[in-house]
Amino acid sequence: MGLSERERAECRKLLELLETDELMALADTVTNRLVLPEGRQEAIHAILVYSESVEELLKRKKVYRDTIFKYLTGQGVVVSPGSEKHQLIHCAKKHCSGQLKDHIAKTEDIKPNKQNCEQRQKQQDENDWHGLGREFCQWFFELLNSQHPLGRxxxxxxxxxxxxxxxxxxxxxxxxxxxxxxxxxxxxxxxxxxxxxxxxxxxxxxxxxxxxxxxxxxxxxxxxxxxxxxxxxxxxxxxxxxxxxxxxxxxxxxxxxxxxxxxxxxxxxxxxxxxxxxxxxxxxxxxxxxxxxxxxxxxxxxxxxxxxxxxxxxxx
CATH class of the missing domain: 3.10.450.50 (Nuclear Transport Factor 2; Chain: A,)
Known part of the structure; x- marks a missing residue:
């Protein structure tokens, strides 16, 4: 499947926030040590080439919650400082695919509207919890069904x-x-x-x-x-x-x-x-x-x- 051109460009911005040793370690994980980059840019290139999706990349342990949060805020995406990693991933996925473009506003352009903010936050929270519930159910029933004598x-x-x-x-x-x-x-x-x-x-x-x-x-x-x-x-x-x-x-x-x-x-x-x-x-x-x-x-x-x-x- 791989990343689209837009997703690569956005993920590159996020990866630039990582330290060099973190990039090297992440490149080893993503490529299964089959590629040995000699510098930051080669490491970033390898990570982008061998990542199947934005979600797969962001779920890596070496891509920290704070890094995703820093990336989103840097792009003008308003997120709660208390958001968990899975919530930030959900938001980052939408931003990388361009689905958040109508909801992004730079801090200086935000016009306070309590009702709209509350409605938007409520909708975002519902999406976040629905994503968590879906992910949990996929994991739970796949694991439970695998215990069947003929299961995988x-x-x-x-x-x-x-x-x-x-x-x-x-x-x-x-x-x-x-x-x-x-x-x-x-x-x-x-x-x-x-x-x-x-x-x-x-x-x-x-x-x-x-x-x-x-x-x-x-x-x-x-x-x-x-x-x-x-x-x-x-x-x-x-x-x-x-x-x-x-x-x-x-x-x-x-x-x-x-x-x-x-x-x-x-x-x-x-x-x-x-x-x-x-x-x-x-x-x-x-x-x-x-x-x-x-x-x-x-x-x-x-x-x-x-x-x-x-x-x-x-x-x-």
Whole structure:
């Protein structure tokens, strides 16, 4: 794929902000040590040639958050000083592709408008959290499905290390009748989810389009990710699922989020109304409804009736 001409020009500006030793180390990583540049410009050239995309380049550990922030502000892109690296990458990607050109203003040209600023910030925040939710779901379900006996092995290991020690899981499944299970603790939650794919041979296929994924953040910093999808065994679609995650950032490892709580609802095709077809699953809740539903409440305390409503909505 590679970088476009505009993306190369913008990424070059960012790379110029790196120290020479950082550039050399980054060139080694990007080219897998197959290219040995003799100076800064050769290193930059090699990095640009061998980078597949802006996102891939900016996600490198040697491209620091502060560097991306400095680059964006230097280009007149207004970003919050408290933005995390994944948020800055999202913004930088849009700027490099020219999608932010209508929203860029040099500091001296900014005309204060509180309402417009709040609306723009709200939209930017929603995009940032949606990007985080999408990235998390891609990682989570790819890793979980890789544990299937016939799945493609993952380099990363599944286990309790991805959950907080006091994580809570509420698992509700409805085939011919509704069943409810609850688990507390990283080990138990990890093993129960693992058994779905390793012992029951299920595969969860999330719908990561805009309708199948919602992501919001609570005032306390809990990120809520709601995703819907289909459940498969082999080539057979068994039904649909909805899973809601509560994520909290790990204070030790940068840009790492761990699962604090999760709620999984599976509805078998035979539990749907007669004649109903399994349509493309979607999340019916609006972002503000998710926030109101979980603000100040533990996910494990959701009433069964609410879960039943989720089931009904997904079957519509």
């Amino acid at each position: 092995p993952s380099k990363e290991q599944w286990g309790p290390q991805h959950f907080w020690e006091d994580v809570k899981l509420k698992f509700c499944y409805n085939t011919l009748e509704q069943n409810m299970e609850e688990y507390v603790g990283a080990e138990l939650v990890s093993l129960r989810l693992l058994s779905l794919v390793k012992e029951e041979y299920l595969l969860l296929n999330p719908n990561l389009d805009s309708g199948g994924l919602k992501c919001v953040i609570s005032p306390h910093g809990l990120v809520l990710v709601a995703v819907a999808g289909t459940v498969h065994r082999g080539n057979i679609c068994l039904g649909i699922f909805e899973q809601i995650f509560g994520l909290i950032r790990c204070p030790i490892r940068e840009n790492t989020w761990k699962i604090k709580l999760t709620n999984l609802k599976i509805v078998g095709e035979n539990a749907l109304e007669p004649g109903a077809q399994v349509q493309k699953p979607s999340i019916k809740y609006e972002s503000n409804e998710l926030t109101e539903l979980y603000n100040g409440k533990e996910l494990s305390m959701i009433e069964p009736q609410i879960l039943s409503n989720m089931c009904t909505e997904l079957g519509e």
